[in-house]
Amino acid sequence: MKLTDYLKELNAGKKFKPTANLGYVYAPNCIRRCLRISQEEKLVLFEIYSLYNEEKGYAFPTQQTLAMYVGVSSSSISKALKRLEEKEFITSYGAKGKKKRYIPNFALHENPYLVLSETFHFVTKVINKHIPEELCGAWGNKLLALVNVKKEYEFTEKDMYGNFIKSFDKNTTPSDLMVFITQYISNTYHIKLDIDWKNETKKTKEEETVTPHSHFRNYKKRKSNELQPDEHEQEELKIWMREMGIED
Known part of the structure; x- marks a missing residue:
């Protein structure tokens, strides 16, 4: 991812x-x-x-x-x-x-709202490349309706996205949400979305390696006297990135 x-x-x-x-x-x-x-x-x-x-x-x-x-x-x-x-x-x-x-x-990498939201945006970006043109923005509106349920339905059986948030913990990977969204769109519009999510996340990783953002380059050039993450923090980040499918 x-x-x-x-x-x-x-x-x-x-x-x-x-x-x-x-x-x-x-x-x-x-x-x-x-x-x-x-x-x-x-x-x-x-x-x-x-x-x-x-x-x-x-x-x-x-x-x-x-x-x-x-x-x-x-x-x-x-x-x-x-x-x-x-x-x-x-x-x-x-x-x-x-x-x-x-x-x-x-x-922020531990917050379920942010992790699942970023997963959602990544999934929709990939699906947009595979969805038939005639569906246009209809499928996106359908997905947003799934996310933005009425307040009285939040975190009930009618709130699938909310249940992902509620069940999220540090050992959770977003892959379940990826699969759920893919199946939901496939079933709703009776189309087959043959997406290899592991490959998609790998491709994204490779793209970032080739074209790093300028402000990340600046981040790597920070002043030497600024605090750097300790070994424990770095290891935690590496583990989470592997779970997200970013690191092998």
């Missing part, structure tokens, strides 16, 4: 810097396009990145501050923060009624 270079950098551990207080904030593509994370939740998360204090290791805005920045009510912010914590994008601590501290989770 194509694991883009920005995600490689984030997976390496502690080097994701949201560049707080510089007038802008990094918005990783894997989060920006993440499925099952609402636009409001993403905006709140990006504000936390923006307000993150690297020395202290957390952000400490009030909910009213976040409400003013995002342009929604404090109650909406409260709900978004709760959902972000449930989805393991942040951790918070602090006594009730007092100012809370918010710690972003930078171990």
Whole structure:
């Protein structure tokens, strides 16, 4: 599976810097396009990145501050923060009624929402090369309907994508989702999709080796005094990449 270079950098551990207080904030593509994370939740998360204090290791805005920045009510912010914590994008601590501290989770390769979302985007990109032209965007809309179920159906037997999220753990590989999507499209439109997913992931790996992204080259040229991932972090990354079909 194509694991883009920005995600490689984030997976390496502690080097994701949201560049707080510089007038802008990094918005990783894997989060920006993440499925099952609402636009409001993403905006709140990006504000936390923006307000993150690297020395202290957390952000400490009030909910009213976040409400003013995002342009929604404090109650909406409260709900978004709760959902972000449930989805393991942040951790918070602090006594009730007092100012809370918010710690972003930078171990993005462990987050089921991101791993499955990136898998989904990879699968749809490959299927698009095999799907009959007459189907156009119909099959994509069908898949999105499978992902974006009504709130009352979330994580029930009617929510297949949600069940993949719920059953995900560190030992899970996205291959089951690849197979499920392929079969779902095949059965829905009565077409045969003969896709060798192992070969597709291998081809993507080879393409990245030949044409690396410029910012990953810059990442490899980081200053020598910057923190590098330790051996344990590197080994964890290698294992996960093999599970994703990126490394042999």
